[in-house]
Amino acid sequence: MAEILEAPSSIAALDKHKMEEAIRSFPGYCMEALKLGMEVNLEPLEKRIRKISSLVFLGMGGSAIGGSLLKDWAYDRLKVPVEVCRNPKAPSFLNEETLTIAVSYSGNTYETLRAFREVADRGSPVLTVSSGGKLAEESSRRGLVHLKVPGGFQPRAALPYLMIPAGAVLERLGVFEGFRREVEDAVRLLGKAGGSMKPETSVDENPAKRLAVTLYGSLPAVYGFREYASVAYRFKTQLNENSKIFCKYDVFPELNHNEIVGMEKLQPFLSGKLHLVILRDGREPAEIKAMIEAFQEVVSQFSLQITEVYAEGETRLSRMLYLIHLADYVSFYLAVLNGVDPTPISSIASLKRRLEGKLS
Known part of the structure; x- marks a missing residue:
C-alpha cells in the first residue's frame, strides 16, 4: 500500500x-x-x-x-x-x-x-x-x-x-x-523543513509519509500539552477532514486523571488498533516530561501503539507551526493511502443543508 x-x-x-x-x-x-x-x-x-x-x-x-x-x-x-x-x-x-x-x-x-x-x-x-x-x-x-x-x-x-x-x-x-518576529522565524524554518515533506521526497526521507504509513489502518489519538493542546486538536481535525478517519485528541496532564483508566479494558475491536501520537518538545518543562513518561510506562502494558513526534524550531510559534505543517502533510498522505481525495467534506455539506432547512 x-x-x-x-x-x-x-x-x-x-x-x-x-x-x-x-x-x-x-x-x-x-x-x-x-x-x-x-x-x-x-x-x-x-x-x-x-x-x-x-x-x-x-x-x-x-x-x-x-x-x-x-x-x-x-x-x-x-x-x-x-x-x-x-x-x-x-x-x-x-x-x-x-x-x-x-x-x-x-x-x-x-x-x-x-x-x-x-x-x-x-x-x-x-x-x-x-x-x-x-x-x-x-x-x-x-x-x-x-x-x-x-x-x-x-x-x-x-x-x-x-x-x-x-x-x-x-x-x-x-x-x-514578539508575534511578528516569531512568524518570520517560523517561515524560515518551514521553508527549509517543508522540503522533506513534499511528494517528491521518498518515504524513507519524508517524516510525514513515514508517520502516515505508521498510522494507516489504526485508530489515532493525538495528545499534546500546554502550547500544543490546540496543535493536537488541529492534528485531529485534519485527520478527520482530510484523511476521512475517526480520531480523538486529549491534553496532558488532564488525561492522566481520566483517559488513562479507559485504556485498562480496551474493547476487542480496539485491541491493537489504538495508536497514540504524543506531541513532544525537547524543551518541554521537566514536570511535563515526567508526566508523559509516567503515562507511557503505565499504558505500555496495554494493547496499543505509541509514536512520539517532536517539534522543531527555535521559537514557540515556529515549533507549533512546524507540527501543524507536519500534521497537514500526514493527513494528506493518509488520505492517499485510504484512496480518497482529501478535499471534499460531504458529511459537513449534508449537515449544513439539513440544518438550513431546520432553522429556516
Whole structure:
C-alpha cells in the first residue's frame, strides 16, 4: 500500500482539488497573512476601545482554531483573559473593554454570525475576519474594521489567514509582543523543513509519509500539552477532514486523571488498533516530561501503539507551526493511502443543508 507514496503522479491523480498545493504553500501564506495584519487600518477600532480588559474569539471549525492557537502561544504573555467561543451565543461578560474578533472564512457561518450580531448590537468593539459574505457586508454597514482575506480555499487550508492577521493586530494593539518576529522565524524554518515533506521526497526521507504509513489502518489519538493542546486538536481535525478517519485528541496532564483508566479494558475491536501520537518538545518543562513518561510506562502494558513526534524550531510559534505543517502533510498522505481525495467534506455539506432547512 505504501508504494503509492513513492509515485508523485499517482498522488496527484487522487488530489483532484489540489490540497497538496495549499499545504505546500503554507509558509508563503503565513507571510502574506502577516502583511495583511500589519497593514489593515485599525483607526476606527482604536477610537472605540481605549483599554482591552478581555479578549473573545468567535468562530467555528477551521475558522476558530486560529484563536485557540493564539491563546496557547500567548498563555504566559497575556495579561487579560481570553475566551474562544464556538457557539451561536456570545459570552455574557462582554463590555466596552472587550475586544471581540469574529472569524468566518466564508463570512456566512451561522453560529458566528449569530454571536457577532449579538456582540455588535451590544456596542462592544469588534474586528471581523472573512473572505467576504454576510460578515463582511454587515461589518461595512456597521462601520466596523473588517480584515478581508483571500478566498478560494477550504477553511482548514486557510489557517494562516485565519490566525496570523489577528495575532499581528493584537501585537499592534499592545496585547502581547514578539508575534511578528516569531512568524518570520517560523517561515524560515518551514521553508527549509517543508522540503522533506513534499511528494517528491521518498518515504524513507519524508517524516510525514513515514508517520502516515505508521498510522494507516489504526485508530489515532493525538495528545499534546500546554502550547500544543490546540496543535493536537488541529492534528485531529485534519485527520478527520482530510484523511476521512475517526480520531480523538486529549491534553496532558488532564488525561492522566481520566483517559488513562479507559485504556485498562480496551474493547476487542480496539485491541491493537489504538495508536497514540504524543506531541513532544525537547524543551518541554521537566514536570511535563515526567508526566508523559509516567503515562507511557503505565499504558505500555496495554494493547496499543505509541509514536512520539517532536517539534522543531527555535521559537514557540515556529515549533507549533512546524507540527501543524507536519500534521497537514500526514493527513494528506493518509488520505492517499485510504484512496480518497482529501478535499471534499460531504458529511459537513449534508449537515449544513439539513440544518438550513431546520432553522429556516
